[in-house]
Amino acid sequence: MALAIVQQFLEELPPSLQWPVHICAYTTVACYVLSVITGNVSQVDRIWTFMPTIYTAYFALLPFWPKTSLLPLFPYTPEDVLPAARQNYSPRALLMLGLTMVWMFRLSYNTWRRGLFNLHDEDYRWAVLRQRIPTWFFQVVNITFIAAIQNVILLLLGIPTYFAVFQQPTQLATSDYILAALALIDLTLEFTADNQQYSYQTYKHTGVLPATEWPFANLNWTAADLKRGFVTRGLWAWSRHPNFLCEQTFWIIITLFPILSPESPRLAPLSTSAITPIWPLAPALVLCTLFFSSTIFTESISLSKYPEGYRAYQKRVAMFIPFLTPAWGFLLQLQGKKAEVDELVYGENVPKIKGKDE
Template sequence: MNGTDWGALAVNLAACASAAAAVLLATFAVAVRRGLHRVVDVAWGVAFATVAVVTWLLSDGHGDDGRRLLVTAATVVWGLRLSLHIAWRSRGHGEDPRYTELLAKAPGNPTLYALRSVYLGQAALVWLISLPVQAAAYSADSLDVLAYCGLAAWALGLGFEAVGDHQLARFKRDPANKGRIMDRGLWSWTRHPNYFGDSLVWWGLYLFACTAWQPALATLLSPVLMTLLLTVGSGKRLLERHMADRPGYAAYAARTSGFLPLPPRAPRPGTGGNPS
């Protein structure tokens, strides 16, 4: 039987909305001062970690300590690793073309448009996607099979994401690979191992909240939304549009799964060779 303290959770939801907004508003101030909106990508993981810590503090005495600690630690580890990776990857680079294109088409003042559409929009997404983390912390149920399955899915997703990021970074460091398509390691099984890992992490965190049908149903949108963002939102779709004209990409896409890891397919006639 689920022992969620719904009243305390409601207070937590309001506090976490404020916390997510505070992180993104602070990031907006930094971005305007530096003239560089790509810093918002670094804040994405930090905002999730902040929500998890706020939830852990406020849920003391309301939820099972083991579940609270595990779901908080898992979220913080994932969020900070992602933010540190993005910060390291983007050092020394100028503005992200995505934000240049977005703000060039902005109606009215581009800075205010960025505040509404990018920063406050991301704060809302962080709050919505983090609902399983918040709900799990307020469940009085001790850790069960679903929670441990969630931990296993989280670990697999985090490993997939981290290894994929490492393999790509190592590939790009080699001058011999300039202009080539990364199709090795995990990237030979899926064109987006980092996005797949990201999605799996959030399905794992969702399982922590599945202590009864009410929280399971109430938070289901969160992993679904994260997966949609990664596949048809600002993730996979935009990246593949950017990569479409690269030599060898059509052949790579023809033999490599777009999201779920699958064995490479045999090259189709007429797709050409891959320079990598």
């Protein structure tokens, strides 16, 4: 019965979505099987850096692919794809592909230098989750969320380019140039946040700064910074998770390309669906929901390691939005607690707290 439902679902898919959905299904199964064999559930984490680019490239390059698959799982463009999308490249889709490739290089580099491409390495949060829930329930989470839902999210991140392809613009619009500039600024800020965190963590665990310090990364870490256990300087003085903020912002920007274009709302064959009003926003909404819930869990771990210091950090610095941080400071000032909290978050006389940062 289940197989029949799946088969019917695949047959009803628009032709241009059939290959991406098949790849998503195969990667889901592969990630789950590998997680069971190795006992390591970070398999999706390792493909996260490039799968959105693969889906984006497939859509942006529809005229390039052969009509039939040359090898198992090799991309192809079915003959029943709309002729305009099958024959013409979309400049908007190609621009989105270029931005996504820049995103991929940044994330892959950061993942590589942290050693997370090592097949034996696993995100520390999964180990914590194992301790907090029964073994059987962790396996349910593994197959449903870690393997399946995360792979679906990776596919969704390519959907804005799918929309752009079927809009078939003849040239880039003003909105495309503005969004592209914002995306590059966002990636620059995210790279800076990554570098500041990496510089701090390297110095914290080895006592030596990285051999190559990127601009704005060497913040002259002090003994107080090390005792505190987590970074609160640079971009991290304005947002508790500037990297997460920029990651969400990047995909919001990518989602907006087809929505803000002159061709909107003529998005794609799916525009006849009853869920049209929210469907174009799905990639950004789903990713932001994932990051918000993941951040709540991450902060619960940090709070358990640094109860006093991290609680003060939460009171002083906004979770994501930087312009809220001065407001939190003003509220603390009204309560007469700002000096005390600032000492814990930024000061020199911070009691030594042992542990690892998030």
